[in-house]
Amino acid sequence: MKFVAFERNTQGTGASRRLRNSGRTPAIVFGGEQQPIAIELDHNALWHAVQKETFHASVLDMDLGGTVHKVLLRDVQYHPFKPLVLHVDFQRVDDKTRLHKKVPLHFINADTSPAVKIDKCTVNHVLTEVEIECLAIQLPEFIEVDLGQAVKGQAFHANDLKLPAGVKLVTHGKPNPTLATVIEPVEEVIIAPVVSAAGDKKGKKAKK
Numbered sequence: 001m002k003f004v005a006f007e008r009n010t011q012g013t014g015a016s017r018r019l020r021n022s023g024r025t026p027a028i029v030f031g032g033e034q035q036p037i038a039i040e041l042d043h044n045a046l047w048h049a050v051q052k053e054t055f056h057a058s059v060l061d062m063d064l065g066g067t068v069h070k071v072l073l074r075d076v077q078y079h080p081f082k083p084l085v086l087h088v089d090f091q092r093v094d095d096k097t098r099l100h101k102k103v104p105l106h107f108i109n110a111d112t113s114p115a116v117k118i119d120k121c122t123v124n125h126v127l128t129e130v131e132i133e134c135l136a137i138q139l140p141e142f143i144e145v146d147l148g149q150a151v152k153g154q155a156f157h158a159n160d161l162k163l164p165a166g167v168k169l170v171t172h173g174k175p176n177p178t179l180a181t182v183i184e185p186v187e188e189v190i191i192a193p194v195v196s197a198a199g200d201k202k203g204k205k206a207k208k
Contacts, residue, residue, distance in 0.1 A: 002061040008038040032092035093136035109148030115182045119152045124181045131170040138166040156180045
């Protein structure tokens with residue numbers, strides 16, 4: 001995924017406010033052997049980009065002054081209630097850069113599994129993303145969790161993941177965390193009214 005950035009000559013709170021009022025978003029690029037560079041982006045293009053999962057979980061091509069840099073989105077600051085991106089951080093990466101990064105989980109084939117199709121169970125997604133460690137060139141956009149063979153009462157854990165080559169799961173000491181569980185349907189129990197000898201359905205004596 002490619003985007004265009006422009007060098008930013010002015011910094012500070014006032015300058016950033018004026019920049020946002022003009023339809024631009026302040027940002028910074030750091031990492032690698034170069035010094036951090038202040039940049040700016042077209043806000044409308046950026047807003048559409050941050051809605052895409054790929055923009056958050058893949059190595060991006062940033063065109064800055066005609067030179068393409070490999071970068072990774074590291075942080076996005078949003079306005080509390082307006083559809084507005086306030087600031088963005090990017091990290092320079094190359095083939096030797098080793099990353100710690102959260103990537104989304106894609107749960108697939110649940111609808112065709114015996115648990116859902118036959119037993120009418122539902123799948124509870126306990127986690128929607130996991131943290132991994134890998135080289136930048138090995139970073140996956142997402143990791144699939146195949147639920148095609150899920151059965152009633154089953155739980156899927158981190159050890160069940162099929163990770164791409166060179167990708168290591170980071171669990172921060174948690175042994176084999178749960179990713180999803182299969183929940184059995186709840187049977188609806190209808191309680192019949194209690195009928196007394198006098199014919200009162202509430203179980204009370206009938207009034208004369």
